Amino acid sequence: MRHLTPALALGALHRGKQIEQFLGEVDHEGHRGLRWIAISPGRTGVTIYLSDVEDAGTDTFYDISEFPPLDPDDETWGKEIATVSTPEEAFNRACSEPSVNPDRWVNQGIICDEYRDFRIARRNEEDARCDLCGRALDDRHSHGVSDASSIAREGRRMEYVVVGLRGALAHYQALGNSSKTYKTVAADLAGQLGVGVSNLVGRHYTCWVVPAEYGVILSDFRLL
Known part of the structure; x- marks a missing residue:
């Protein structure tokens, strides 16, 4: 099971483990990027980070935590939303952010799989057009030896x-x-x-x- 129930998410936080959630696409001054959120326990409390990053992934590189910030003036690793004293406070605070789903948290690192699935779904949904022929890149589109062009x-x-x-x-x-x-x-x-x-x-x-x-x-x- 990839996604954590709220109880499992809180259990991970109590064990000192970070949890994360992929939030999809975001726009910054006309530039499309990606947003994700993390809850990270530490010595001074439990901190919530919100990251807007460039969509720098490829078909073989999915580590969204390594993507550069969408706003060059931002810190490399997200904006600190809040630091609170308990996992319960952090979980409730994070779930109040737009688009956050309390049932879609994952363990640290699994967010890469979430982004990979997002890329696949986006590629399937987009009605992209071939730069060479102008036709839609759907299942019927091909350029093979049988093409007379x-x-x-x-x-x-x-x-x-x-x-x-x-x-x-x-x-x-x-x-x-x-x-x-x-x-x-x-x-x-x-x-x-x-x-x-x-x-x-x-x-x-x-x-x-x-x-x-x-x-x-x-x-x-x-x-x-």
Whole structure:
């Protein structure tokens, strides 16, 4: 059983164990991120932390506790909401926060599984469109050898522009299409382009885009 009943959650706190809850997406000044909450027993009491972080996960990296803060001015590990004297006070105080469900707490570390399931559900629900053909990326969408389009078989070169930096991530858009913003690790993109991270914003570059079973593969980055 992944989720703790209130009684089990309180039991964990009384044993000095941290409990956590994933709260989904949050928006900060037009930037989409993630929110999670933790109750952490300590020597001075039981502290409640609320964290708004960048959605920096990938299909192989789910550790939301390692994601950079959504607001660069925030501390790395969340905002302290309150420190109280007993687990019962902390539990009740935390459950009064918006979106917190008293039956959805998990043991420390299991929040990564919660985020992984969220990613899968979001990917299934989004009506994303292929950058190459414009069709919806649903179960019927594919680019295989049976597709007569040379673009589908071989890919094509696309131009992008870096529009901003948020924490460890670079935000970029396809040239001429500001309706969709992508994210990538800034240091990785800077290495591909041969520039410093601080010089990324405003840079135009091209790369070769090839459709894959899930999304696209980017290669051969060239700075313009």
